[in-house]
Amino acid sequence: xxxxxxxxxxxxxxDECGIAHGKVFSEFDDExxxxxxxxIEQIFLKADESFDIIDTLEFVDSLQKSRRYNRYVIQxxxxxxxxxxxxxxxxxxxxxxxxxxxxxxxxxTHAMVPPVGxxxxxxxxxxxxxxxxxxxxxxxHRVYRARGIPGTEADHLDRQGELFVYMHRQMLARYxxxxxxxxxxxVEPWEFTDVDPLGSDAGDxxxxxxxxxxxxxxxxxxxxxxxxxxxxxxxxxxxxxxxRENIIQPNQGAQSALQQIRLGxxxxxxxxxxxxxxxxxxxxxxxxxxxYDNYGSLHNSGHGVFGQLGQQSGFSTYxxxxxxxxxxxxxxxxxxxxxxxxxxxxQTQKTELGVDSPPVVIEENxxxxxxSTHPPDGFSDWNENHWSNNNFSSDLIETTLDLPxxxxxxxxxxxxxxNYHLRIRRRGVTGQELRLTFRIFICPAQHANDRRxxxxxxxxxYILGAMExxxxxxxxxxHSSVIRRFPQxxxxxxxxxxxxxxxxxxxxxxxxxxxxxxxxxxGEKYLIAVLISDxxxxxxRIRSSCGSLxxxxxxxNKYPDRRQMGYPFATPISVNGQEMSVTETISSLDNFxxxxxxxxxxxxxxxxxxxxxxxxxLSDIHTDIVAWRSRSQLSLRISDEFRLSSxxxxxxxxxxxxxxxxxxxFAETGxxxxxxxxxxxxxxxxxxxxxxxxxRQGQTLNTSGxxxxxxxxxxxxxxxxxxxxxxxxxxxxxxxxxSDYFLTFTLQAPGVYLVGNGDTCMWRIANPRGRALDEMNxxxxxxxxxxxxxxxxxxxxxxxxxxx
Ligand SMILES: [Cu+2]
Numbered sequence: 001x002x003x004x005x006x007x008x009x010x011x012x013x014x015d016e017c018g019i020a021h022g023k024v025f026s027e028f029d030d031e032x033x034x035x036x037x038x039x040i041e042q043i044f045l046k047a048d049e050s051f052d053i054i055d056t057l058e059f060v061d062s063l064q065k066s067r068r069y070n071r072y073v074i075q076x077x078x079x080x081x082x083x084x085x086x087x088x089x090x091x092x093x094x095x096x097x098x099x100x101x102x103x104x105x106x107x108x109t110h111a112m113v114p115p116v117g118x119x120x121x122x123x124x125x126x127x128x129x130x131x132x133x134x135x136x137x138x139x140x141h142r143v144y145r146a147r148g149i150p151g152t153e154a155d156h157l158d159r160q161g162e163l164f165v166y167m168h169r170q171m172l173a174r175y176x177x178x179x180x181x182x183x184x185x186x187v188e189p190w191e192f193t194d195v196d197p198l199g200s201d202a203g204d205x206x207x208x209x210x211x212x213x214x215x216x217x218x219x220x221x222x223x224x225x226x227x228x229x230x231x232x233x234x235x236x237x238x239x240x241x242x243x244r245e246n247i248i249q250p251n252q253g254a255q256s257a258l259q260q261i262r263l264g265x266x267x268x269x270x271x272x273x274x275x276x277x278x279x280x281x282x283x284x285x286x287x288x289x290x291x292y293d294n295y296g297s298l299h300n301s302g303h304g305v306f307g308q309l310g311q312q313s314g315f316s317t318y319x320x321x322x323x324x325x326x327x328x329x330x331x332x333x334x335x336x337x338x339x340x341x342x343x344x345x346x347q348t349q350k351t352e353l354g355v356d357s358p359p360v361v362i363e364e365n366x367x368x369x370x371x372s373t374h375p376p377d378g379f380s381d382w383n384e385n386h387w388s389n390n391n392f393s394s395d396l397i398e399t400t401l402d403l404p405x406x407x408x409x410x411x412x413x414x415x416x417x418x419n420y421h422l423r424i425r426r427r428g429v430t431g432q433e434l435r436l437t438f439r440i441f442i443c444p445a446q447h448a449n450d451r452r453x454x455x456x457x458x459x460x461x462y463i464l465g466a467m468e469x470x471x472x473x474x475x476x477x478x479h480s481s482v483i484r485r486f487p488q489x490x491x492x493x494x495x496x497x498x499x500x501x502x503x504x505x506x507x508x509x510x511x512x513x514x515x516x517x518x519x520x521x522x523g524e525k526y527l528i529a530v531l532i533s534d535x536x537x538x539x540x541r542i543r544s545s546c547g548s549l550x551x552x553x554x555x556x557n558k559y560p561d562r563r564q565m566g567y568p569f570a571t572p573i574s575v576n577g578q579e580m581s582v583t584e585t586i587s588s589l590d591n592f593x594x595x596x597x598x599x600x601x602x603x604x605x606x607x608x609x610x611x612x613x614x615x616x617x618l619s620d621i622h623t624d625i626v627a628w629r630s631r632s633q634l635s636l637r638i639s640d641e642f643r644l645s646s647x648x649x650x651x652x653x654x655x656x657x658x659x660x661x662x663x664x665x666f667a668e669t670g671x672x673x674x675x676x677x678x679x680x681x682x683x684x685x686x687x688x689x690x691x692x693x694x695x696r697q698g699q700t701l702n703t704s705g706x707x708x709x710x711x712x713x714x715x716x717x718x719x720x721x722x723x724x725x726x727x728x729x730x731x732x733x734x735x736x737x738x739s740d741y742f743l744t745f746t747l748q749a750p751g752v753y754l755v756g757n758g759d760t761c762m763w764r765i766a767n768p769r770g771r772a773l774d775e776m777n778x779x780x781x782x783x784x785x786x787x788x789x790x791x792x793x794x795x796x797x798x799x800x801x802x803x804x
Contacts, residue, residue: 024214025072026320027141028303030292032073039069039077047087056087072214083142114606119183121198121329126401126411126605127178127518128327129202132511134408136484140167141322143508143552159273159559161281165342166565168335170482170510173455175332177444177517181524181601189337190302190330192229195221200318200328206408218317218328219310228305235296236341239283242295243345248279251293263345272562277570280345284338298341302334343452346571353568354576357591358434358534359427360464365390367595368421369397369528373474375421380472387423387470394528394597399518401603411605415516418477420458422530425470427590434464435535437561438473441569444517445525445596449581451569454529456482456550457515459561461535477515482550484509508552519599529586529594531568538562568592672735674710674728674743687748689718693731696740703742708733710743718748 026032042063047056060081064074082088115123127133144160176186199220206212224232242248248261263276272278283295306328307320318324318331325331366387368375372395381388399415406412420440440458447453459481464471478485519526539562564570573585586594674693691710694703711729712719719726735741 024316024320025070025076026304026307026316027076027322028300028307028320028325030297030300036073036077039063039073040080043077043081044085047081047085051087053087053091053093056081079142083139115182115603121184123182124175124179124184124329126404126409126413127175127514128329128331129408129410130412130511130514131406131409133514134324134326136509136511137171137326138323139508140552159275159278159565161283161285162272162275162278162565163281163559164285165277165281165339166570169339169342169452169566170456171326172332172335172339173453174514174517176453177455180444181518181520187332187336189340190333191337192224192232194333195223196330196333197221198329200330202318202324202327202408203410206327212324214315215321215324216311216315216317218306218319218330222309224305224309231296232298232302235294235298235301238294239298239341240344242283243280243348248283248291249294250290264348272559272564275564276345276349277564280342284342299334299338302338306330306334339452349571350574350579351564351568351571352574352577353585353589353592354574356534356537357589358436358532360424360434360436360532361427361590362422362424362530362532362593364593364595365392366423367394367528367530367593368392369394369597370419370421371395371397371416373419373476375423375472375474379421379423382470385425385469387425394595396523396598396600397516397519399516399599399601401518401601401605403605412513413518414513415599418516420473420475420528420530422473422475423470424464424473424532426464426468430467430469433466436462436464437533437535437538438462438475439531439533439567440475441529441531442516442526443529445527448527448583448594451572451582454569454582455517456566457528458482459550478512480512480515482510483512483515485512516599518601521601521603523598523600526597526599527594528597529592532591533563533567672731672733674731687718687720689746689748691717691728691743691745693733693741693743696742703744706733 025036027036043056043060046059047053050056050059060074060078063069064071082093144163172187179186196218197220199218201217202212202215207215207217242263246263248263250260261279263279283291283298285299303319303325307316307318309317311317318326318328319334368379370376376392378389379392395418397416397418399413402412402414404411422438424436426434438458438460439456441454442457443450443454457480458475460475460479462471462473517526539560559565561567568585569582573580573582575585575588580588583594586592692707693710694707695705697704708731709717710731711717712726714729719728
């Protein structure tokens with residue numbers, strides 16, 4: 001209950017930690033972070049003192065009900081407690097997942113258009129809004145909280161700065177792979193003076209949910225303020241100077257222990273937490289406040305600027321919170337800027353691959369990616385000192401893009417289960433056990449020489465016995481080190497003796513369903529690369545049996561891989577001192593190889609319409625417009641009051657066919673009537689004109705077939721609609737269940753408030769599960785008189801569409 005508690009208080013009064021009650025708490029806001037620390041400490045203190053979980057929960061509950069603190073702060077602090085405190089872990093408490101199924105609004109109210117014609121940014125929405133992906137990012141920031149965890153000494157976890165950079169860099173690699181499959185350009189870095197023409201909108205289902213109150217769509221076309229731009233330029237220049245001079249300056253007057261940090265000096269594998277890569281991450285994210293004077297809080301503050309763009313006080317956009325930031329395409333542009341900045345430093349470094357190689361050989365024919373759990377016949381045939389057969393190829397791996405499965409999703413990508421079959425042979429004589437680290441990556445084939453396009457897929461330890469000359473290894477996708485693993489899959493993992501269950505970090509990791517990029521409808525060529533390194537140097541030891549080793553480390557442990565994160569692609573590569581491209585490196589090393597395979601996607605979201613251009617048959621009025629674009633101008637939460645839409649013009653309202661259950665009544669009478677209701681500006685009436693109704697054309701935003709003109713008061717083409725609502729003249733048409741309709745009209749009032757009634761029908765903007773509002777209790781009898789037996793039969797989930 002604590003995490004879902006609604007204060008029903010959106011007041012802008014300050015609470016005791018100085019954040020207004022109705023305000024969305026932002027982990028990217030340095031002030032908010034510091035203020036939340038006090039609440040986190042109170043909860044940790046209570047848990048430490050009582051060591052009683054019930055006491056602690058009651059304490060949090062009373063703290064929340066006392067309303068001394070902003071509810072989001074309490075919820076955030078409580079999540080930190082669940083993630084990090086041993087009392088929560090030993091009681092197997094964890095942050096619950098939001099697993100609600102999508103409501104009936106999903107696709108149709110999101111007004112999705114099939115991906116045809118020129119690629120559009122919105123085609124990627126299924127990926128950005130994937131609930132498991134959103135959770136991954138949110139949970140990572142709970143585990144790796146900037147400003148540290150009470151009871152631990154440092155203000156950050158082991159190698160947090162480095163992991164921050166690496167985890168987000170991998171998100172970008174995957175994002176670009178996904179974009180490319182749609183024909184979209186790779187993500188552009190944000191520049192401070194840019195203006196985003198698109199904005200961002202998570203849709204009605206998201207914004208109608210009480211859970212997201214306080215969060216608003218990000219408007220298009222807004223600029224950063226000049227003071228912000230100047231401030232960010234100063235910070236960026238100071239960071240560049242630190243890279244150039246190899247010195248990071250702490251704040252003036254920092255404790256004496258904090259000297260300036262010399263970059264480029266501490267890159268030895270014995271002490272990776274003091275590596276330059278880690279320090280660079282710390283100052284860019286601003287994990288700790290120690291360097292704030294010179295470098296600010298570059299990454300976090302950027303989130304803050306986007307979070308406040310065009311918002312009234314008390315509201316913010318997705319970017320303000322780690323729980324939702326990835327929904328906004330601007331997140332990736334911002335992170336591309338951050339990543340490019342860090343890359344400026346990485347460019348000055350080298351990763352030497354000619355040394356430390358274990359004496360093993362793996363070649364192109366020794367890697368298969370396959371849907372079968374067994375390697376093909378002959379794969380293991382061995383002839384004294386070499387493999388007998390080399391004619392193997394990988395299977396075609398299929399992905400599917402389907403309808404949404406969880407709340408706020410726009411689609412769901414998944415892939416066939418697959419396995420890696422690998423074979424290695426020893427170079428030289430037997431007699432010594434070899435401890436090896438396998439690292440598996442994929443990359444769109446055409447980008448093989450762009451280090452930052454390689455996607456980590458797996459990393460595991462393997463021991464080649466002292467007398468073994470060769471070995472076959474099969475590894476399942478569900479055991480991947482990057483994913484958040486399903487507990488039931490831990491048991492048969494190769495590494496079970498090395499794993500241990502540490503709750504708390506189990507929720508951390510890349511979602512399994514997104515392990516593979518989508519690929520193209522007609523197949524897309526990828527490379528899979530395997531690098532085998534020396535585990536006695538890497539020290540890949542203990543791992544959590546469920547959380548992701550690559551992204552979450554292991555609780556209470558050092559990060560379990562001493563190599564620079566992203567190894568071997570973290571920096572430019574050299575082999576025996578000579579700089580080489582990725583493909584040159586692969587062909588020059590025995591312990592590094594690649595092989596091709598194909599990913600092919602089926603899009604099931606639009607039935608067979610995916611590959612057809614929509615015929616532009618639409619538009620009863622605007623024949624020059626080929627499609628309607630959805631806008632959520634009315635997606636403001638309207639659960640308990642009227643809200644101003646601030647729009648006028650021509651609109652289109654969807655009548656969702658799945659909500660039309662029983663049309664016997666229509667068939668009997670042969671006509672329908674619509675009831676229109678709402679409130680004009682200043683609680684007045686509003687005027688509506690040019691009203692038509694027609695069948696929706698497939699899943700498009702167009703209409704087809706007969707257009708029914710709708711009149712009022714015995715033939716008037718327009719109507720003045722009072723707050724109490726009016727009915728249209730009878731319309732001679734029959735509604736067919738499962739068939740969608742559009743009501744199209746011109747709204748002449750500049751701004752109108754709309755609200756509906758849960759029981760009957762008509763204009764409805766609120767939550768489709770229905771919440772009748774007392775003050776709006778319609779005269780049901782009157783409605784029943786007019787539209788016999790239609791209660792609950794016709795149900796309009798309103799998505800107002802505006803032409804564009
Ligand atoms: Cu992040």
